[in-house]
Amino acid sequence: MSKNRDGWGKDDEIIRASDDLLTSLSKDPSIMQSIYDVLPNQEKLQEARDRHRSLFHQVVDGAHDKEPELEAARNDHIAKMSLVTGMATLTGKHDPSIPQKLGLVHQNAGKRGSAAGLSVPGNFRMMYEGRSIIARGSAVKGARSYEIWVCEGDPLAEASWRHHATSGKINKIEITGLTPGRLYYFRIRAVGARDAGPWSTFISMMAI
Template sequence: MSKNRDGGGKDDEIIRASDDLLTSLSKDPTIMQSIYDVLPNQEKLQEARDRHRSLFHQVVDGAHDKEPELEAARNDHVAKMNLVTGMATLTGKHDPTIPQKLGLVHPLTGKRSPAGGLSVPENFRMVYEGRMIIARGSAVKGARSYEIWVCEGDPFTEANWRHHATSGKINRIEITGLTPGRLYYFRIRAVGANDSGPWSNFISMMAI
């Protein structure tokens, strides 16, 4: 197998895998529809939210026998929210305004601090590994560590933010101690020997 100078040696492998996928889809056209059916629309998300809210209030009012139903409703609600926000984030690679309109990403006002010191950690993102949230980003020149701050309220109110974790590496920061079913906002900054850099964009994610 020949390789091009851009490292395209896997092209044949990708094309063969795509051929296999298309063959399977052609044999059973219902597969694609089943995939679409899993994705929640606004109506399905609203129904999941309403069921979750109703059961939550029932349990709070003393209906503790409903707790298993509440847990199932919570998990279903979170799963649907994550599907919607995940698809919106992926779509944002083609249209950045979509995740911004949903409040998933707050646009940055600048890349560097006023003094021209540490830069903003680029490619900041949050991903799930099982039920754990992992923060990742690109290393910043001159940084000795990185701070993750979290917000549970209005992310545009500075007083709502609090320090959550500090790490010497930015390629994998485990986020622990979160409450399942709660929506959080996260941001990161680089910390040097004598100063801290500007904040990244903030990202929202539901803990599971």
């Protein structure tokens, strides 16, 4: 039996995995409600933001005993933002206007070039192959290698990104070392002899 279009194993494996998932959900219907309850609405996101901001200013003003609370509030705020932006990015596959309205997609990113003349790798995509995640894209003229950076927090915060892999080829870059069940964001850029090109738009995917 051949692989499906996304390269995620064999069709019968996907169907069996779905059967197991549906069986578990049927045994305990509250699981889905628990999942929905974790997703923040606008009110919960606002509360997380306000608490983070309040504690931040308290610590800046000298209340250093509040630093543990600030760290917890920061992590909670980032987690809620990541859930919202991650769901919006996934929703964008069905309605591209959603991530665009939230400023998560930079429509002209693929048209910009760097000072060295490098462009954004075209057709950047991530896919499952078995339990591995593979990055693919179109080669960039003048590129000597390609960098994959990963983000586990807020993809709109530059400090959340870190280098994950470098490859001399872009037709197949295997992404390893991820935690199953965790949502990640990925982006790629070409690297030339003297400079690196601009980043692609980011893609979200959950490790399995």
